[in-house]
Amino acid sequence: MTLLELDGVHTYYGESHILQGVDLTVEKGEVVALLGRNGVGKTTTFRSILQLTPPQEGSIRFREEELTGKDTYEVADAGIGWIPEDRRMFSRLSVEENIRAAVPNNASMSDALELAYETFPVLAERADQRAGDLSGGQQQMLAIARGLVGGNDILLVDEPSEGLAPKIVTDVGEALLSAAESVPILLVEQKLGLALDLADRFYVMDHGTIVDSGETSEVGVDDERLRRYLSA
Numbered sequence: 001m002t003l004l005e006l007d008g009v010h011t012y013y014g015e016s017h018i019l020q021g022v023d024l025t026v027e028k029g030e031v032v033a034l035l036g037r038n039g040v041g042k043t044t045t046f047r048s049i050l051q052l053t054p055p056q057e058g059s060i061r062f063r064e065e066e067l068t069g070k071d072t073y074e075v076a077d078a079g080i081g082w083i084p085e086d087r088r089m090f091s092r093l094s095v096e097e098n099i100r101a102a103v104p105n106n107a108s109m110s111d112a113l114e115l116a117y118e119t120f121p122v123l124a125e126r127a128d129q130r131a132g133d134l135s136g137g138q139q140q141m142l143a144i145a146r147g148l149v150g151g152n153d154i155l156l157v158d159e160p161s162e163g164l165a166p167k168i169v170t171d172v173g174e175a176l177l178s179a180a181e182s183v184p185i186l187l188v189e190q191k192l193g194l195a196l197d198l199a200d201r202f203y204v205m206d207h208g209t210i211v212d213s214g215e216t217s218e219v220g221v222d223d224e225r226l227r228r229y230l231s232a
């Protein structure tokens, strides 16, 4: 079943025409990678879905319901979770308080904590620590855990490996794979190997449009098909 569907999305910042007709879908149960060089419009695609920068043309449907024209809080309420590049969290609050704050009012707090701590045992060990004192990788896990307990039906994850040491990137990759067992993910990730390992399908973006797409099993990191759009 198609969960999220973008159809001919055009988005501007002022006069700058950034997204020039983006089409993509995410099906239930999938991890989909959105690939492309810096500045091609990946984050803008997320901002368009979230209605933070509303598109001027095209449609964005989530579970067949039109999102364009809604407020961002309504998009969040519809079940779209966002894990931005800066991993927004309450750095002065404890790990557990951060998780608790992400749980919707109508959900069971104990179930949410169990899900978060079973998925990320390292967070259980650090439940009482201030989130701001966690390492970069642990903060990323906390950000993913918050998305996981947030009652979301899809997570938009932006550059989860950004600024992390290689060994930690592997941990975060495993964390995302665990998360993907419960929730579909649309992923922006510069590290091609990681993106291909995690995702079932990929889209390649260039100059604000989708220029290639397919199953990740069809391609490898050195594939010319990807390299032409991804290398600087």
Ligand SMILES: Nc1ncnc2c1ncn2[C@@H]1O[C@H](COP(=O)(O)OP(=O)(O)OP(=O)(O)O)[C@@H](O)[C@H]1O
Binding pocket: 013, 016, 018, 036, 037, 038, 039, 040, 041, 042, 043, 044, 045
């Ligand atoms: N708030 C803004 N106002 C004006 N232009 C912007 C704004 N944010 C981004 N842009 C421009 O829009 C284009 C697309 O940016 P976007 O962040 O979507 O790219 P990206 O593919 O996510 O790349 P990156 O990995 O560098 O974030 C870039 O040329 C960028 O300079």
